[in-house]
Amino acid sequence: MSKFKKALLGSIAPLLLGSMLGMATQAVASDERFYGRFTADNELYTPRDYRTWVFIGASVTPNDMNDGAAAFPEFHNVYLDPGSYAHWKKTGEFRSGSVIVKELVSVGTKEAPSGNGYFPGEYGGIAAMVKNDKRYPDRPGNWAYFGFDGESRHGAIQEDSACSACHQQNAADDQVFTQFYPVLRAAKP
């Protein structure tokens, strides 16, 4: 190898190594990166990408099983942001920064080739809960609950007496209904 090539390799090697280390760091960081964007008033901008987050469970509370007036018709498909799922798998806790989105989907049909039951129809809106000790230091458990009204660009924080009260009283783990989320139970260390 020529003296020049050796000198050149000596100069390039640290750069390439640095670049490779940078890539590794980036990969780890993106695994636990934070999700959700917020207004100056700490209201959550309407999440658009949650369907590629981690699905944690689906329940159905159909109108026809609730005297025609279910509180949350019909399917609720629930997602946790990927960074907070990675954190849950390591620690079994919801980190500050956790974003959980509940998507409501109508019942499309009750009969299908696979049998009688409830089958998803069309998208009907979302709700969300966000845990953040900096943004919501005075909310119970630092969880804020958001309703989203039609085409609004961001959610509105709900009174503690609305969502939070029921979640505090009935949810199995830090206001999250893990009793209905086998995915989270299976991932808990």
Added chain:
Amino acid sequence: MSKFKKALLGSIAPLLLGSMLGMATQAVASDERFYGRFTADNELYTPRDYRTWVFIGASVTPNDMNDGAAAFPEFHNVYLDPGSYAHWKKTGEFRSGSVIVKELVSVGTKEAPSGNGYFPGEYGGIAAMVKNDKRYPDRPGNWAYFGFDGESRHGAIQEDSACSACHQQNAADDQVFTQFYPVLRAAKP
């Protein structure tokens, strides 16, 4: 800038550019990378990571709505691998390489604070379908259907008269029940 530095930069620049292009290619490739591992007989090794894939829909066909003997009790939560979801978003088609996993989850309870309904209980097994024109050239639509028996390391391909016949006859789009998957309908270009 010294003559030496100029010469050095001239030598490094193509390498760094090549490295950056390599990273860009890798990013695109990982977005559409292929999922699933296969035996020499083209049988799918039991998928372990599907809960971080893209959830496309959940139906419930409970025993108590099917004379105590539902064909697919109880919830079926269905996932599509991320690379094939990315491809679907671009083309509206299931590429060769698509892997769809159906997870069965028991009904845990029919009563909860949110109302009467069906709520997930415990994991009960999986089934899968894989589209691949190289591995399954003679299967209808190149889809192979897999059953997984308890702790088996890989799935067993099912006869066409089993899963495939019903999917061919009833599923809305290339043997996939997109009529029950609002996530896929919304993402179709």
